[in-house]
Amino acid sequence: MADDKKHVYDESKIKTLSSLEHIRLRTGMYIGRIGDGTNYDDGCYILLKEVIDNAIDEFIMGYGKEVQISIQEQSVTVRDYGRGIPLGKVVDCVSKINTGAKYNDDVFQFSVGLNGVGTKAVNALSKVFRVCSFREGQFAEASFKQGKLKNEKSGKAPNEDTGTLIEFQPDPEVFKQIQFLPEHVERRLRHYSYLNSGLRLVYNGKTFQSRNGLFDLVMEDLQADGSEPIYPPLHYAEKTLEFCFTHSNSRYGESFYSFVNGQYTSDGGTHLSAFREGLLKAVNEYGREKFDGDDVRESMVGAVSIRLKDPVFESQTKNKLGNTEIRTELVNRVREEMLQFFNRNKEIAEKIISKVQDTRQLRKELQEVKKLARDRAKAITIRIPQLKDCKEHYNKAKAKGKGTMVFITEGPSAAGSIVSCRDVQTQAIFVLKGKPLNVWDLKRDIVYKNDEMYNLMRSLDIEDNLEGLRYDKVVLATDADVDGLHIRNLLITYFFRFFDQLVHDGHLFVLETPLFRVRNKEQTIYCYSEVERDAAAEKLGKSCEITRFKGLGEINPAEFKQFIGKEMRLSQVEYAPKHDAAGILTFYMGKNTPERKDYIMENLVVPVED
Numbered sequence: 001m002a003d004d005k006k007h008v009y010d011e012s013k014i015k016t017l018s019s020l021e022h023i024r025l026r027t028g029m030y031i032g033r034i035g036d037g038t039n040y041d042d043g044c045y046i047l048l049k050e051v052i053d054n055a056i057d058e059f060i061m062g063y064g065k066e067v068q069i070s071i072q073e074q075s076v077t078v079r080d081y082g083r084g085i086p087l088g089k090v091v092d093c094v095s096k097i098n099t100g101a102k103y104n105d106d107v108f109q110f111s112v113g114l115n116g117v118g119t120k121a122v123n124a125l126s127k128v129f130r131v132c133s134f135r136e137g138q139f140a141e142a143s144f145k146q147g148k149l150k151n152e153k154s155g156k157a158p159n160e161d162t163g164t165l166i167e168f169q170p171d172p173e174v175f176k177q178i179q180f181l182p183e184h185v186e187r188r189l190r191h192y193s194y195l196n197s198g199l200r201l202v203y204n205g206k207t208f209q210s211r212n213g214l215f216d217l218v219m220e221d222l223q224a225d226g227s228e229p230i231y232p233p234l235h236y237a238e239k240t241l242e243f244c245f246t247h248s249n250s251r252y253g254e255s256f257y258s259f260v261n262g263q264y265t266s267d268g269g270t271h272l273s274a275f276r277e278g279l280l281k282a283v284n285e286y287g288r289e290k291f292d293g294d295d296v297r298e299s300m301v302g303a304v305s306i307r308l309k310d311p312v313f314e315s316q317t318k319n320k321l322g323n324t325e326i327r328t329e330l331v332n333r334v335r336e337e338m339l340q341f342f343n344r345n346k347e348i349a350e351k352i353i354s355k356v357q358d359t360r361q362l363r364k365e366l367q368e369v370k371k372l373a374r375d376r377a378k379a380i381t382i383r384i385p386q387l388k389d390c391k392e393h394y395n396k397a398k399a400k401g402k403g404t405m406v407f408i409t410e411g412p413s414a415a416g417s418i419v420s421c422r423d424v425q426t427q428a429i430f431v432l433k434g435k436p437l438n439v440w441d442l443k444r445d446i447v448y449k450n451d452e453m454y455n456l457m458r459s460l461d462i463e464d465n466l467e468g469l470r471y472d473k474v475v476l477a478t479d480a481d482v483d484g485l486h487i488r489n490l491l492i493t494y495f496f497r498f499f500d501q502l503v504h505d506g507h508l509f510v511l512e513t514p515l516f517r518v519r520n521k522e523q524t525i526y527c528y529s530e531v532e533r534d535a536a537a538e539k540l541g542k543s544c545e546i547t548r549f550k551g552l553g554e555i556n557p558a559e560f561k562q563f564i565g566k567e568m569r570l571s572q573v574e575y576a577p578k579h580d581a582a583g584i585l586t587f588y589m590g591k592n593t594p595e596r597k598d599y600i601m602e603n604l605v606v607p608v609e610d
Contacts, residue, residue: 058082
């Protein structure tokens with residue numbers, strides 16, 4: 001009877017949350033993932049972004065050419081030199097939802113934060129939040145804790161320049177353990193500087209400033225992995241539209257940044273697709289050809305930025321633009337500007353046409369290689385010998401097979417352990433014959449020329465796109481030794497290089513297997529790190545037995561079953577856009593062996609014996 005009362009749906013079950021309570025209870029709606037600061041999109045950086053966005057909006061409207069940012073551990077201070085919040089509205093502007101001047105076109109024409117939420121969310125999610133506005137020799141200050149006002153003060157400030165200062169510390173009740181990594185902060189500030197030529201951003205004494213806007217961004221992206229542009233980047237800039245692009249000889253695929261009102265839209269949107277369409281139309285019209293979009297954009301590095309009065313994003317975190325009404329006009333503007341440029345710069349235009357023709361020819365040759373590979377595969381067998389399949393398969397369109405997985409493992413011994421204890425309904429196994437090929441500096445035809453790469457692609461059914469993906473999770477199950485980690489890196493490189501959408505959509509994982517077994521007569525504990533091993537050894541006493549597993553094949557099937565069952569530990573391989581990942585992968589997986597060897601020798605840490 002008591003249980004029935006618990007589930008009664010009546011007036012007493014209806015709750016009305018204040019805006020402050022809603023932000024703290026449904027944090028993800030406002031800042032996306034919370035995270036711990038190790039990922040660029042973690043919540044602590046979104047808090048920082050929301051505060052800096054307000055300073056950028058002032059610069060866009062012509063007020064304040066410098067923003068000072070200080071971050072000491074978890075304490076953040078941002079000082080701008082814009083117009084300053086009106087002194088009588090300081091508390092309202094940082095604590096009341098849907099309060100602000102960004103609904104007024106006379107004050108803010110091209111703002112990112114049009115919903116009046118940003119700074120309020122920062123306030124609600126901060127252990128300490130302080131705002132101080134300076135205007136005409138006067139100041140108004142307010143301090144908050146978890147969004148609740150603690151005190152206010154005002155008075156004269158004759159020596160302070162007009163502007164706003166905001167200081168905050170993310171609330172550990174929400175964010176637990178976090179850290180602000182300088183590389184993530186600096187990357188965001190570089191984006192701000194490229195999008196706002198002339199703006200000076202000073203972060204812990206380091207200055208970020210750009211004179212050439214998106215041109216500087218494209219050149220930095222090329223330099224990150226040593227790429228050379230085929231022609232000087234084409235750069236167009238005016239108040240509401242800016243774009244810049246070039247082709248590279250050493251890049252595979254396309255690499256684009258896109259922005260709306262200074263906001264990096266990592267998932268693109270209408271502006272990026274319209275830019276691509278306008279570019280394709282201009283190239284085809286000038287070259288009097290019918291090129292495919294993929295041929296035009298292959299090896300292209302570029303960026304596009306637009307400013308809109310009423311941007312509509314597909315989420316609060318603004319990763320994708322959804323304004324469909326701008327598409328036709330934007331396509332035509334890009335097409336017209338491109339054609340004008342081509343007619344003024346015929347030498348560059350001919351280089352672009354030549355590059356696209358070469359790409360089209362290579363694509364035709366690749367089609368022939370594909371046909372040969374398919375014919376060869378059919379001649380051998382209709383089955384893939386390395387694949388031990390499962391009975392259920394993933395089908396996103398029909399919402400089937402969620403949780404199905406394929407383990408990619410090395411050698412027969414490791415595969416044997418998994419085969420004997422797997423769930424044949426949902427768990428498949430792909431067995432590698434040896435170390436996979438390092439494909440980072442190779443072209444796509446290697447997927448068809450190398451049997452192992454080709455069979456892996458066929459097993460997953462991802463040749464052209466992810467529509468036919470047969471498994472929800474692609475799990476790298478390699479040994480926890482040097483060779484196993486190397487194979488894992490080679491496989492991650494393979495997917496990033498040729499099938500990055502698989503990583504982007506969150507299908508690639510690493511199987512975490514225990515490094516140690518610590519046991520006595522009464523209990524067995526499996527440990528995934530030396531710290532866990534030491535704690536287990538202390539718990540079980542000096543007489544316990546410690547075993548170090550060198551490979552998956554050493555773990556007997558009875559033990560192994562739990563590691564791919566309900567207690568399975570999987571780490572998702574996080575996606576990074578190609579322009580961010582390229583530098584790291586080029587250094588560690590590229591052909592710069594002497595440079596890499598020198599780096600390893602200089603940074604090698606040799607443990608000192610007690």
